[in-house]
Amino acid sequence: MAHSEASPMEGSNRILEEYHINEVVGFALPHPLEELPPAFEGWIRIAKSLPELIDNGQLREEVDQLPTLSIDELKGHRLQRLAHLALGCITMAYVWNQRRDDDVKEVLPRNIAVPYRQLSDKLGLPPILSYADCVLANWKKKDPNGNMDVLFTFPGGDCGRGFFLVSLLVEIAASSAIQAVPTVCSAVQHQDQKALEKAFEAIAESLNNARTYFQRMQNFVDPNQFFNVLRIYLSGWKNNPKLPNGLLYEGVSDTPEMFAGGSAGQSSIFQCLDILLGIKHSSGKGSPAEFLQEMREYMPPAHRNFLRSLESGPSVREFVMSRGNEDVRNAYNNCVQGLVSLRKFHLEIVRTYIVKPSSNQQHGGENRGTGGTNLMEFLKSVMKATENAIL
Ligand code: HEM
Numbered sequence: 001m002a003h004s005e006a007s008p009m010e011g012s013n014r015i016l017e018e019y020h021i022n023e024v025v026g027f028a029l030p031h032p033l034e035e036l037p038p039a040f041e042g043w044i045r046i047a048k049s050l051p052e053l054i055d056n057g058q059l060r061e062e063v064d065q066l067p068t069l070s071i072d073e074l075k076g077h078r079l080q081r082l083a084h085l086a087l088g089c090i091t092m093a094y095v096w097n098q099r100r101d102d103d104v105k106e107v108l109p110r111n112i113a114v115p116y117r118q119l120s121d122k123l124g125l126p127p128i129l130s131y132a133d134c135v136l137a138n139w140k141k142k143d144p145n146g147n148m149d150v151l152f153t154f155p156g157g158d159c160g161r162g163f164f165l166v167s168l169l170v171e172i173a174a175s176s177a178i179q180a181v182p183t184v185c186s187a188v189q190h191q192d193q194k195a196l197e198k199a200f201e202a203i204a205e206s207l208n209n210a211r212t213y214f215q216r217m218q219n220f221v222d223p224n225q226f227f228n229v230l231r232i233y234l235s236g237w238k239n240n241p242k243l244p245n246g247l248l249y250e251g252v253s254d255t256p257e258m259f260a261g262g263s264a265g266q267s268s269i270f271q272c273l274d275i276l277l278g279i280k281h282s283s284g285k286g287s288p289a290e291f292l293q294e295m296r297e298y299m300p301p302a303h304r305n306f307l308r309s310l311e312s313g314p315s316v317r318e319f320v321m322s323r324g325n326e327d328v329r330n331a332y333n334n335c336v337q338g339l340v341s342l343r344k345f346h347l348e349i350v351r352t353y354i355v356k357p358s359s360n361q362q363h364g365g366e367n368r369g370t371g372g373t374n375l376m377e378f379l380k381s382v383m384k385a386t387e388n389a390i391l
Pocket residue numbers: 163166167168170171214217221226262263264265266267270271343346349350353354368369370371372373375378379382
């Protein structure tokens with residue numbers, strides 16, 4: 001690990017800041033901006049009006065009329081994240097438009113493809129809408145008492161707002177677990193059983209709290225709107241029969257390129273806890289481990305590096321198994337159980353929001369998730385691997 005990068009083993013919150021992890025919102029972007037400089041008003045205007053423009057058939061025409069803008073004026077991480085999010089939403093709307101299989105765009109025009117790729121390269125993010133865009137940076141405080149709202153959404157009524165905000169609330173609730181990660185690493189390094197037990201207790205409590213937010217999904221998101229509308233706009237162009245060669249980014253490359261659709265496999269919280277607790281997912285070609293590893297490439301680089309540095313440290317699980325006292329082992333198991341409960345509840349949500357609505361479809365339900373995975377198999381495997389980690 002590069003000497004300039006602090007390792008979580010040094011056990012200070014300074015480390016988390018260095019990896020762009022915020023003590024209140026965790027991996028989410030703190031205080032996202034909502035406005036771009038005046039020259040970019042067209043991007044914001046269109047991104048803010050996707051449902052209306054798509055429904056009245058004007059979206060693609062509006063996008064085609066945008067000027068090709070230089071991104072030089074977009075200084076700073078937050079401005080670039082807002083622009084990347086706006087262009088990501090516009091790109092999904094432009095490609096999928098009114099969700100007709102015979103009306104999918106295979107070429108993204110240069111006036112958005114060129115700045116979109118430049119911003120993606122600057123941020124180290126993929127040129128497709130990702131979890132880091134749509135969940136982590138797509139929010140604002142609506143009023144002084146902390147109610148939140150999304151910046152952009154898609155057709156499907158309140159479905160997108162609910163899906164993105166509930167995911168964000170789970171991320172924020174689980175962020176206190178991430179705050180305990182340097183303490184766990186330091187306690188293992190110093191073989192401090194009491195400190196380790198306390199840090200595990202904080203993680204377990206955080207996961208139980210996060211689960212209560214998960215339950216809000218049913219109140220805000222309609223399963224049929226999710227399955228038949230929103231899910232289409234989050235689909236990507238890797239192994240997608242609707243775009244078998246991928247998407248051509250005009251003015252950027254001569255051949256079409258493939259990028260996976262949005263997935264919460266791109267959530268750093270869950271991958272971070274899997275690493276910390278030593279939860280190993282099944283590996284091999286087309287395996288959950290391979291999919292989750294690939295999804296790291298869609299995360300902000302700082303978060304990807306945090307996961308790497310965590311992976312390079314001593315095994316917490318080994319320490320608990322070989323030297324942990326009974327209290328430490330129980331506290332460790334409560335953390336694993338917290339992740340199992342979240343993943344079991346998530347499986348119920350997926351049955352309600354994907355499996356059931358897809359069985360109502362005439363073609364017997366394509367068993368694919370937003371990330372294009374054979375989802376139930378993948379999710380059950382991930383949940384079982386978590387359960388198997390209980391000592
Ligand atoms: C309507 C609600 C939801 C649906 C239909 C849904 C669906 C899915 C599907 C199909 C996958 C498989 C991978 C993929 O294709 O992306 C997945 C993965 C995942 N989802 Fe969701 N999801 C929902 C809500 C949430 C929420 C609120 C969270 C919390 C942040 C979440 C966290 C995850 C995680 C972490 C994974 C990766 C697998 C894992 O680590 O367990 N999901 N989800």
